[in-house]
Amino acid sequence: MTETPETTPDTPSDTPPDRLSASPRSPHYAPDLLERGVGIMFNGTEKTNVDEYCVSEGWIKVVAGNARDRFGNPLTIKLKGDVKPFFKS
Numbered sequence: 001m002t003e004t005p006e007t008t009p010d011t012p013s014d015t016p017p018d019r020l021s022a023s024p025r026s027p028h029y030a031p032d033l034l035e036r037g038v039g040i041m042f043n044g045t046e047k048t049n050v051d052e053y054c055v056s057e058g059w060i061k062v063v064a065g066n067a068r069d070r071f072g073n074p075l076t077i078k079l080k081g082d083v084k085p086f087f088k089s
Contacts, residue, residue: 017030020052036088038085038086041083043081047060049063053083058083059078060079064077
């Protein structure tokens with residue numbers, strides 16, 4: 001029986017995580033991955049305004065213009081479709 005090597009946080013992976021957020025308030029926020037540069041292909045088109053994504057559930061959240069909620073945070077809209085994240089580097 002062979003053991004598979006596990007990736008540690010110090011070892012960069014070639015695949016982006018299943019879920020990632022650009023907002024520091026989110027539990028899915030990972031600044032080291034965001035510094036590396038993550039791009040999103042959504043339904044065959046590259047999106048540059050993605051705030052959060054989830055590959056397994058098939059959705060992205062994009063910022064809705066200049067609209068803000070009562071706490072001053074930008075409002076987001078959830079769009080469902082085919083999500084494919086990639087590293088830009």
